[in-house]
Amino acid sequence: EIVLTQSPGTLSLSPGERATLSCRASQSVVNNYLAWYQQKPGQAPRLLIYDASTRATGIPDRFSGSGSGTDFTLTISRLEPEDFAVYFCQQCASSPLTFGGGTKVEIK
Amino acid sequence: EVQLVESGGGLVQRGGSLRLSCAASGFTFSSYWMNWVRQAPGKGLEWVANIKQDGSEKFYVDSVKGRFTISRDNAKNSLYLQMNSLRAEDTAVYYCAGGEGWTARDWGQGTLVTVSS
Numbered sequence: 103e104i105v106l107t108q109s110p111g112t113l114s115l116s117p118g119e120r121a122t123l124s125c126r127a128s129q130s131v132v133n134n135y136l137a138w139y140q141q142k143p144g145q146a147p148r149l150l151i152y153d154a155s156t157r158a159t160g161i162p163d164r165f166s167g168s169g170s171g172t173d174f175t176l177t178i179s180r181l182e183p184e185d186f187a188v189y190f191c192q193q194c195a196s197s198p199l200t201f202g203g204g205t206k207v208e209i210k
Numbered sequence: 211e212v213q214l215v216e217s218g219g220g221l222v223q224r225g226g227s228l229r230l231s232c233a234a235s236g237f238t239f240s241s242y243w244m245n246w247v248r249q250a251p252g253k254g255l256e257w258v259a260n261i262k263q264d265g266s267e268k269f270y271v272d273s274v275k276g277r278f279t280i281s282r283d284n285a286k287n288s289l290y291l292q293m294n295s296l297r298a299e300d301t302a303v304y305y306c307a308g309g310e311g312w313t314a315r316d317w318g319q320g321t322l323v324t325v326s327s
Contacts, residue, residue, distance in 0.1 A: 135311075135312065135313070137313045137314075139255075141255075145319075146305055146307075146317040146318065146319050146320055147247075147255065147305070147307075147314075147317055148317070149309075149313065149314065149315050149316075149317075152313045152315075153313075158315065190254065190255055192255070192257070192313075192314075194311065194312040194313045195312075197260075197269040198257060198269065198270075198271045198272065199245075199257040199260070199269075199312060200257065201254060201255040201256065201257065202254075203254050204254045204255075
């Protein structure tokens with residue numbers, strides 16, 4: 103089983119600042135099948151990035167994904183008020199599919 | 211517009227059974243891998259199971275193997291999760307989610323399952 107470790111657990115930033123979220127895998131994620139989701143309170147997760155760096159339909163270009171192998175990053179270039187939420191990474195390469203524990207991006 | 215609507219959640223006693231359903235619309239259901247993902251109150255996401263487009267392959271997280279069964283009916287555009295021998299730790303919101311590969315592109319709003327002890 104691939105274990106995903108997200109850091110930091112909480113990120114306190116102001117609107118307009120840059121957010122950098124990390125997701126580290128316990129073993130290499132084949133074909134970089136790594137996805138990022140955003141979840142707001144009381145809502146279902148929303149797919150942001152798949153295959154490590156491809157933005158999903160309708161996702162603003164301030165969201166970008168990078169990385170390969172075992173180290174992946176989600177960057178939000180300039181935080182908008184609606185971006186304060188919890189972010190999860192998921193490896194979609196091997197069963198069982200696994201999620202990271204999440205990073206909460208909160209308003210400073 | 212893609213829609214996934216879960217139903218069947220509720221309160222059940224430990225050791226009991228429940229069957230969740232997910233009704234799909236707005237896309238070609240038979241072209242999607244489908245998943246069940248759960249989230250315990252205040253916790254993170256946990257993938258539970260997935261099923262191939264034609265139902266020929268199914269995968270489960272270890273904690274539910276032998277207790278939960280995922281299935282689908284492409285003629286009815288529906289996904290199911292039969293949950294038996296329920297435990298307190300199965301208490302969660304259960305989401306139906308799918309995509310053309312294993313990445314879950316589209317998600318339902320979830321249905322709450324509460325297992326009482």
